[in-house]
Structure formats: C-alpha cells, structure tokens
Amino acid sequence: MSRKEHPVWEDELMPFMDGQLDPAQASVIEEHLKECEECAAMVADARGLSMQMRAWEVENSSDKIGEHVLADLQGHEKKRRRQQQWAWWSRNRMWAYGLGGALAAAALVAVVLMPHQEKDLVQLFELERDASLETAPPPPPSEGQQGQQGQQPQAALKQELPETKVAQEAPSGPMVIRNARLTILTKEFESARARIQAIVQQTMGYLDQLTVRGETGSGKALSATLRLPASQIESGLVELRKLGKVLEESQTSSDVTSQYVDLQARLTNARNTEQRLLALQRERTDKLTDVVGVEREIARVREEIERMEAQRKDVFNKTQFATIQVELSEEYRAEIQPSAPSAGTQLHNALIDGYHAALNSFLGLTLFVLRYGPALLLWAIVLVPVALLLRRRLQGLRTS
Amino acid sequence: MKSDEQLMLEYKGGSPHAFEQLFERYRNPVYGFFRRRLNNAGRAEELAQETFVVILRGTEQYEPTAKFRTYMYSIALKQLWSERRKALREGKFAAASQEEKFESDPATGLWIRGALEQLDPDHREVLMLREYEQLSYDEIAEVLAVPVNTVRSRLSRARSELKGLLESPSAKGVSR
Secondary structure, three states: OOOOOOOOOHHHHHHHHOOOOOHHHHHHHHHHHHHOHHHHHHHHHHHHHHHHHHOOOOOOOOHHHHHHHHHHHHHHHHHHHHHHHHHHHHHOHHHHHHHHHHHHHHHHHHHHHHHHHHHHHHHHHHHHHHHOOOOOOOOOOOHHHOOOOOOOOHHHHOOOOOHHHHHHOOOOOOOEEEEEEEEEEEOOHHHHHHHHHHHHHHOOOEEEEEEEEEOOOOOEEEEEEEEEEHHHHHHHHHHHHOOOEEEEEEEEEEEOHHHHHHHHHHHHHHHHHHHHHHHHHHHOOOOHHHHHHHHHHHHHHHHHHHHHHHHHHHHHHHHHEEEEEEEEEEOOOOOOOOOOOOHHHHHHHHHHHHHHHHHHHHHHHHHHHHHHHHHHHHHHHHHHHHHHHHHHHHHHHHHO | OOOHHHHHHHHHOOOHHHHHHHHHHHHHHHHHHHHHHOOOHHHHHHHHHHHHHHHHHOHHHOOOOOOHHHHHHHHHHHHHHHHHHHHHHHOOHHHHHHHOOOOOOHHHHHHHHHHHHOOOHHHHHHHHHHHOOOOOHHHHHHHHOOOHHHHHHHHHHHHHHHHHHHHOHHHHHHHO
C-alpha cells in the first residue's frame, strides 16, 4: 500500500493517539480515520489497551514518606543556611579580613597613643593649675660655693624657665638627662671666663655655679656648672673647647622616661584622690571625727602632690637643660719678685722666729712629758725590779 | 499554578515552601512509579523518599533548561535500576514477586502486571513511562537517553505485544 493510496502510516497512529502530533498532522489523521476503518480500529484498540493499563491503579503513598522527606527538607534547609552563611563569608572574606585588620590597626594606634594623650591631659591640667598660681622665684645659690674672687650675683645669671613653658615643652619621646665635663688649660684666663658667660647667654642657658680661685705662686682656676638647653649642648661644647687646650672631656646621659611617666601617673592618682577627698569633705558633715580625718588626709595628699610635683619639675628641667661642668685653669708663668727686705727687718724677724722656736720646743717637751710621763713611770716600776733580779742571777752563775 | 520549574527555582532561591509544593504534587506519582515496578510496597516508599532526597541534595546542580519531570524521573529510573541490580545480586527479586499483592485492585493489577512482565524490558519501560507517568515522546527519549524514533517504535511494538498477551487465553486465565 503506497502513501498515495493510504496517506497515513501505521506508526503515525500511535503518536496521534498519544497526542504527540502537531494540530495539522492530527487533523489529517482525524480525517483519514473517518474514511479508513482499519486505521480507526487500530486506534480504538490502542485506546482500549491504554484504558486497560490505566485501570491498574496503585494506592497512594503513606504519610510516612512525607514526614521523612519534609524532615530531610528541614535538615537540608539548615545545612543550606549554614552554607549560605559560609558562602557569604567566602565571598566577603577579604573585606572582613580588611575590616578586621583596620580595626586592629586602629586599636593598636589607640593603645600606642593613649599614654601620650593622658600625658597631654595631665600637662593641660598642670598648665591650668600653674597659670592660677604665682611662679615662685628660683632659690638663691649658696655662698659657700663661691670663691673669694668669684662672688657673682648668680640669681641674676640663672634664667629659670617659666612654668607654662615647661608644661608646654614636655617631650613625648624619650627623656634624657645629659651631662658633660671639660677640663681646659688656658693662657688667657680672664677672657676665657668672660667667654664662658657669653656662651651661656648665647645658648639661652644659665650659670648654675661658678667658683674662681687664685693663689700666689700658681695660676688661677675656675670651676663652673653650666646649664644649657639640651638642644644647644653640642654647640656649647664646641665653643667651650675653643677656650684653650682640652685636657679632659667626658659625656654621660641617662634615660628618665619611665621615672617621669611614673611620677606623672602617681601625680594624677594623687590629684584624683584629692578631688575625691574634697568631695567627701563637702558631703560628710555629720561627725567631727570624720571631718577631721578627711582634713588630715587632704593635707597629707596635698603634701604628697607638692613633693611629686617638685620631683617631676626637677626631672623635667634636667632633661630640658644639659649640665656642663667646666674646670678651667690658667697656665702659670712665674713673675719677677720685688726687692728683699732690710737686714734689721731680717734680724728682727730671726729673733721673733727664735723666740717662737724656743717657746714651741719647751711647750712640746712639756706636752710630751705630760702626755707620756705617767706611762713611762708605770713601765719603769714594773721593768726595773725584773732587770735587777736578772742581773744578780747572771752574776751568781759567773762566780760559781 | 506555578510550573514545576518555577517552584524548583524558587526552592533553589531559598524557599522551602516551593519544594513542599513540588513534593505534594509528585509524591504519589513517584511512589506509583516504583510501586508498579517493584513488588515491595515498603521498598517502593523508601525509593520514592530517596528520589526526593536526591533531588533536595542536588538542588544546586538543577538547571532550568531541563524539565523537572524529566529530571525527576531520570533520578527515579536510576534508583530503580540500582535496586534491580541489587535484587538480582541478592537473588530476592523472584521470591519477593510472589509475595506482594496490590491493594487497590488485585485482579487487574496482577493481570496487567503479569502481561507487562512478559514484555521486552526496553519496550515495557517505554510503555509504562507513557501510560502511567504520562511522559511525552520527547521526555521519554530524554529520560532513557534514546532517540525519539526509537521511543515511537518501541512504544508501538510494546502495545502490539501487550495486546496479544492480554488477549491470549493464558493471560485471561491468570487474571479471571
């Protein structure tokens, strides 16, 4: 049977019956089925078979399957949420690391800078406090340190740094106290001495101590303690070396940062304690013993504050001003002596000297007898009888 | 009503409710798939569960280019083949087939099932996917990974064979 005689192939009937053909093809077959009994019977058989097969029904699934699957669904959801969280972490890990690193760096910077900020606060507090108080004048130098020719108005030479300036110039770096010592031999003593004072003025320092000695038969000597700004110590030393021949030079330094910071911390604590005590004093007015106790404690804390404040300023000043100890000596040159005294004067002087010598020898002998006579007499009483006894026995042996 | 693919994408996007809808839509068809092909109702239920679990766990791999039904029945078919291989290794398949009975219509079930079991396995699978799972020719071809023409020819032969078997006196004797 050709396509012309029978336009529908047998294998096209199944897709038609199953609805798998496009509408155009399906309509062609529908038309054909109206005319072809054989094909219509085949389709009817297939539909009958399909209906027979679909008559085989199975029961529905039990609820158990639902429970299991839904339980698994919940577990899977939890797992998926965790994975999504981790996925977020994976996607944003670099940002998170970056943010964490930035926070850590900020915390580190804060920790590093915090002591300085606290120090600045303390200094600000001190600045305000000092501004309200009168600056005490520097103590005058002791006179015992000054020689017969070196008495200088040192209070005028010493330039005490103002308190406000001290507070403002507190360094945030290491605090170092610098010391230097110079021993110089000079031919021009007076000009060297004047030069020392000029160096002090040029460097904005001050002369802490100055002693000048001069004796007959030897050159003059000067001992001075210079306090120069720490930043000027090098230039000051260079100028001082030009004063003459440097016989000895030494430099030392000591770091007092920890000491200063410790003092500041203790000072802050003491001031806080003082404030608390003052508040307590205002509030507690019930018992006299309590009030007196608070007053006593305030006095003690204030004394402690003053002492620590003095220590702090002392340390600070030492770090701000280097100490240079200068030992300057003059190169001695012997001078021609004036003419010798007259013969009468020499005889008179010889007589006076003889009298003093006789008097001194008599006085010396008297003093010797008085000082050692009793001891000699005691030993004579003991030793003389023994010596006599020994002598007799020796004589007896010789005669026998 | 949302399509299967839409629901699957919604679940992939984080909506558990979408999968619940899919499950309610296909729980009985999937169970029926296994129930008609296995003689053990309990095992059919377990395999149906496993099929949905595999779908759940493979959500990330699901691509909307494939129809959900095709995807689901492909998984179910692999589960079935795995089960059959396992049963053959253990020698339980034949024994179990004698013990199970269908609850809904035992007579019809035995009659149809007996005839289907006599078909060539390839022909039988095409016919069952078409009649019971209502898959189109293209879907069957995709699930079985064979050309569509092969599906058509196998389906035609399967129907022809089955008709002969059902009309034979022995088949009628078994069922009636």
